[in-house]
Amino acid sequence: MDALTSQKVTFKVFRFNEETDYLPYFNTYTLDVTHEEVVLDILNRIKWDHDGSLSYRRSCRHGICGVCSIKANGKGILACKTRLFDLVETFGNEITFEPLSTKRAIKDLIIDKKDFWDKHAAVNPYITGEIDENPVQEHLVSPLDAEKLLEADYCIQCGACHYSCPAVAINEEYFGPAAFAAAYRFSADVRDEDSLERLHLVNQEASGVWDCVKCMECAEVCPKEVNPIEKITKLHNMVFEANIAKNNVATRHAVGFAHSIAKHGLLDEGELVRYSEGNIGVLKHVPVALKMFSKGKIVLPWNMPKADKLDEIKKLVKSSSTVKF
Amino acid sequence: MKQLKYALFTGCTAKESTPEQMMSTLAVAKKLGIELIELTEASCCGASHLQDYDDFLSLVLNARNIAYAEKHALTMVTICNTCQLNTAMTKHRLDHNAELKAKVNEKLAEVGLEYKGTSQITHFLYALIDDFGLDKIKEMVVKPLSQFNIAPFYGCHNIRPSELQNETHKGHESAYTPTSLDDLIVACGGLSVDYVEKTKCCGFHAELQAPRTAAVLTGNAVAGAMDANADWMVTPCPLCHLKLDTQTHHASVAIGRDVSLPVLHMQQMVGLALGCTSEELGLKHHVTKVDFV
Numbered sequence: 001m002d003a004l005t006s007q008k009v010t011f012k013v014f015r016f017n018e019e020t021d022y023l024p025y026f027n028t029y030t031l032d033v034t035h036e037e038v039v040l041d042i043l044n045r046i047k048w049d050h051d052g053s054l055s056y057r058r059s060c061r062h063g064i065c066g067v068c069s070i071k072a073n074g075k076g077i078l079a080c081k082t083r084l085f086d087l088v089e090t091f092g093n094e095i096t097f098e099p100l101s102t103k104r105a106i107k108d109l110i111i112d113k114k115d116f117w118d119k120h121a122a123v124n125p126y127i128t129g130e131i132d133e134n135p136v137q138e139h140l141v142s143p144l145d146a147e148k149l150l151e152a153d154y155c156i157q158c159g160a161c162h163y164s165c166p167a168v169a170i171n172e173e174y175f176g177p178a179a180f181a182a183a184y185r186f187s188a189d190v191r192d193e194d195s196l197e198r199l200h201l202v203n204q205e206a207s208g209v210w211d212c213v214k215c216m217e218c219a220e221v222c223p224k225e226v227n228p229i230e231k232i233t234k235l236h237n238m239v240f241e242a243n244i245a246k247n248n249v250a251t252r253h254a255v256g257f258a259h260s261i262a263k264h265g266l267l268d269e270g271e272l273v274r275y276s277e278g279n280i281g282v283l284k285h286v287p288v289a290l291k292m293f294s295k296g297k298i299v300l301p302w303n304m305p306k307a308d309k310l311d312e313i314k315k316l317v318k319s320s321s322t323v324k325f
Numbered sequence: 326m327k328q329l330k331y332a333l334f335t336g337c338t339a340k341e342s343t344p345e346q347m348m349s350t351l352a353v354a355k356k357l358g359i360e361l362i363e364l365t366e367a368s369c370c371g372a373s374h375l376q377d378y379d380d381f382l383s384l385v386l387n388a389r390n391i392a393y394a395e396k397h398a399l400t401m402v403t404i405c406n407t408c409q410l411n412t413a414m415t416k417h418r419l420d421h422n423a424e425l426k427a428k429v430n431e432k433l434a435e436v437g438l439e440y441k442g443t444s445q446i447t448h449f450l451y452a453l454i455d456d457f458g459l460d461k462i463k464e465m466v467v468k469p470l471s472q473f474n475i476a477p478f479y480g481c482h483n484i485r486p487s488e489l490q491n492e493t494h495k496g497h498e499s500a501y502t503p504t505s506l507d508d509l510i511v512a513c514g515g516l517s518v519d520y521v522e523k524t525k526c527c528g529f530h531a532e533l534q535a536p537r538t539a540a541v542l543t544g545n546a547v548a549g550a551m552d553a554n555a556d557w558m559v560t561p562c563p564l565c566h567l568k569l570d571t572q573t574h575h576a577s578v579a580i581g582r583d584v585s586l587p588v589l590h591m592q593q594m595v596g597l598a599l600g601c602t603s604e605e606l607g608l609k610h611h612v613t614k615v616d617f618v
Contacts, residue, residue: 213542214531216485240378257372258379265368266369297610298342320432
């Protein structure tokens with residue numbers, strides 16, 4: 001073994017059997033790791049050489065089936081695709097392996113992904129359309145139309161984004177980034193006839209796209225570079241373009257920026273809250289607003305700053321706007 | 326060293342709800358001899374919400390802001406993570422899509438402007454670290470923050486997505502193990518404390534639409550810093566600052582635990598170490614009292 005291409009790494013591995021354990025615990029292993037090895041190789045070596053009871057999911061070993069996803073030092077990864085030396089470069093030579101969601105662990109690194117699959121299924125992740133049962137030729141999609149899918153069809157449903165999403169962790173109704181990437185993938189497909197219905201689904205409060213916290217975790221963690229938050233943004237756009245955006249706090253919050261920029265060039269923060277919440281809803285922000293006011297953090301309407309060359313901004317808002325609400 | 330000079334994109338918050346951020350930026354720049362030319366013509370970046378409503382309009386407006394930095398032939402420096410992300414993302418998209426750039430320039434031509442792609446975009450945090458230099462900051466510290474445990478809070482839009490951040494931050498910031506803010510704390514003489522939530526979301530962008538989610542995230546962040554024995558938190562993002570400084574009541578209710586810590590802007594922390602006064606740094610503007618100065 002070449003000394004330059006191997007090193008000792010300590011692994012802390014999450015252990016829990018829901019049938020016998022009250023609490024999870026960690027087992028620690030120190031192994032010599034070579035530069036060729038991926039995380040799955042290490043899990044295999046631990047199982048084969050140290051503890052045959054260690055459980056984890058594995059299948060294709062080619063980064064395409066998505067079943068071996070776990071977390072390494074909190075980062076969602078595909079075990080079969082992630083090189084150990086890359087993890088060591090990021091985190092040092094102490095690596096912790098955990099299931100994607102510790103609260104959903106069944107046995108060691110295996111989780112129950114029911115919530116993930118239920119949410120995936122809820123967005124109708126398939127093409128709906130009239131199909132000629134005896135077609136004379138293939139249903140062709142132009143390269144330009146195929147490009148509109150962006151990378152959404154690369155998703156392998158590994159769940160790394162779903163279980164890294166802070167909104168999913170807090171709000172059980174929230175569909176999550178993988179389901180939204182699927183929703184976008186089929187709604188953007190020119191063959192689909194169910195796009196509007198799917199947009200209505202993702203337009204719901206609590207479960208829908210408006211509850212995204214915009215943290216970019218899903219884009220960061222995706223092992224297939226699907227960039228789910230880009231698709232969430234596209235779904236936002238499609239909801240407005242389809243003219244089905246409900247008049248609620250979430251949509252007004254987005255639209256309020258356009259109004260404010262057209263008026264001041266800058267965002268009128270106080271007015272945005274009032275516009276988004278409405279005249280009654282805004283009252284719940286009064287206690288915080290009063291505290292901010294006492295600290296000189298609220299600009300009164302007559303002191304609202306304006307961008308220089310506001311006429312330019314107004315002209316561009318008028319000529320470049322592509323949607324109406 | 327040649328004097329550093331940037332085109333300053335303040336964003337909206339520094340003009341309104343975080344006046345102390347503007348004050349401290351100017352105070353620190355003055356101490357370090359950095360010249361800032363304010364882009365007074367700049368509009369709001371859209372804060373990722375205008376982008377949800379009208380993506381093309383947001384591109385045109387952000388391209389216009391960059392075009393003004395290009396007129397000065399200067400690197401644009403931002404002081405808000407979300408402004409940084411939206412501006413850098415606009416630049417990335419236009420620089421990698423000639424057709425889109427042409428469409429945007431067609432609009433900008435209506436007001437006599439052109440986006441060329443010649444100005445770089447960086448955050449003031451990275452201007453201090455990459456361009457001015459941590460060692461030089463360390464040499465200029467007159468009041469080391471050695472008695473403080475300081476919790477860095479990075480804010481999402483400076484560290485994710487890596488692909489974009491690597492373009493703008495010279496490739497040295499990891500989304501999972503970022504070091505810039507920790508290094509700056511150490512350069513100022515403080516002790517940087519480690520905690521899981523330092524790279525997590527504060528919830529700001531969902532505050533109106535998903536208030537419970539946002540409040541739990543805020544609570545978790547402050548609780549994480551408190552459990553790491555931090556005396557105070559520091560952040561380069563005024564939106565994170567607003568959330569962590571003003572929303573601790575809602576956060577405490579959401580997570581069932583009283584959480585509250587002073588939260589300083591990155592510029593205020595540097596300013597304290599450089600000997601700026603609390604008046605210069607606007608410390609009186611904090612809702613959660615800064616009582617250690």
